[in-house]
Amino acid sequence: MADKIAVLIPCYNESKTVAKVIRDMKKALPEAVIYVYDNNSTDGTDEIARKEGAVVRYEYQQGKGNVIRSMFRDIDAQCYLMVDGDDTYPAEFAAEMCSKVLEKGTDMVVGDRLSSTYFTENKRPFHNFGNSIVRGSINRLFKSNIKDIMTGYRAMSYRFVKTFPVLSRNFEIETEMTIHAIDKNMQVENVVIEYRDRPEGSESKLNTYADGFKVLKTIVKMFKNYKPLEFFSLIAAVLFVVGMVFFIPVLVHFLEVGTVEKIPTLIVSGFVILTAIICWFSGIILSTLVNQHKQDFEYQTQMVTNRYKDLFPEKK
Structure with a gap:
């Protein structure tokens, strides 16, 4: 009942x-x-x-x-x-x-x-x-x-x-x-x-x-689950800024003298920027999956609505 x-x-x-x-x-x-x-x-x-x-x-x-x-x-x-x-x-x-x-x-x-x-x-x-x-x-x-x-x-x-x-x-x-x-x-x-x-x-x-x-x-x-693009874009932005803070001085020094003295800094900043790019693309992929889930949810909602009409025919 x-x-x-x-x-x-x-x-x-x-x-x-x-x-x-x-x-x-x-x-x-x-x-x-x-x-x-x-x-x-x-x-x-x-x-x-x-x-x-x-x-x-x-x-x-x-x-x-x-x-x-x-x-x-x-x-x-x-x-x-x-x-x-x-x-x-x-x-x-x-x-x-x-x-x-x-x-x-x-x-x-x-x-x-x-x-x-x-x-x-x-x-x-x-x-x-x-x-x-x-x-x-x-x-x-x-x-x-x-x-x-x-x-x-x-x-x-x-x-x-x-x-x-x-x-x-x-x-x-x-x-x-x-x-x-x-x-x-x-x-x-x-x-x-x-x-x-x-x-x-x-x-x-x-x-x-x-x-x-x-x-x-x-x-x-x-x-993170509902808005992955915004979530991972935020992380990507922070990582990108951190990576560029370390990378820009190395780049300026290279343009001035033609050599790279701080190779470890260059490597670390490169990995940080690469991680930022990966985070951004992860957000894009997950956002696509979330949109697909929303489409599936609409189908599920329709099934629930049909069952509701069966339970309460006077509400049709």
Whole structure:
């Protein structure tokens, strides 16, 4: 059976807040089916969720990315609303976000915390700084205007969910989702939401420095994968400049006296310039492969669209 709206709540030790999140979502979206995927909780999160009427399932590979992979594979719905189980995202914005998917055909609706109360509610200054850095980096690298890159509050279409390859295992998954939507030219909208910090006694699973490094590493990796020509051209330009800095004095000296005294410098600069040329051509080749992948993706999207019409004939 396919759902009209599936509320997806990934949970790891959220016993203090998960009941309220489920109750709030039931009130905001009475027609939705609420799924709680328990990720090896030891505090009874799954039992609390089950008592509140949620469909409880389990993912035993640790990490939010692994949970989301299972959710996306298992569940068929017209609209997917993903929300954290820590009660930091108010449910009153859920209906507006889902309506954009169901009525306007939006592929991803981003719950934008950063344009409202995030910087005042969040008590971890490095998280505030990190969110700003990530948002600025991705919007510049990918020429986009996403207001909140790492929010855990999103509404998504069937097309997005079934064509998104989940590669990350942990909290960098939100960054990966955002970049995928931008690169594949999917329709993305921002909805400004209120954000509240975790209630007292509820502990964050994030490690500011370790997870921040993983997110930055993901950005670099995906910039390389999605825009290889720009990535390798940048490396090639740096290497070419370095090579020329060492090569030009040798060339000037040769033109003045007719001999080359610094042969090792000439050899090293030649190899650096040659490496720059190889990087540039590598970027061209990989860019061709990426364009081919985009063509294949369009074919895959058409197949997903056909399956969606079979699941929901009333949407034809």
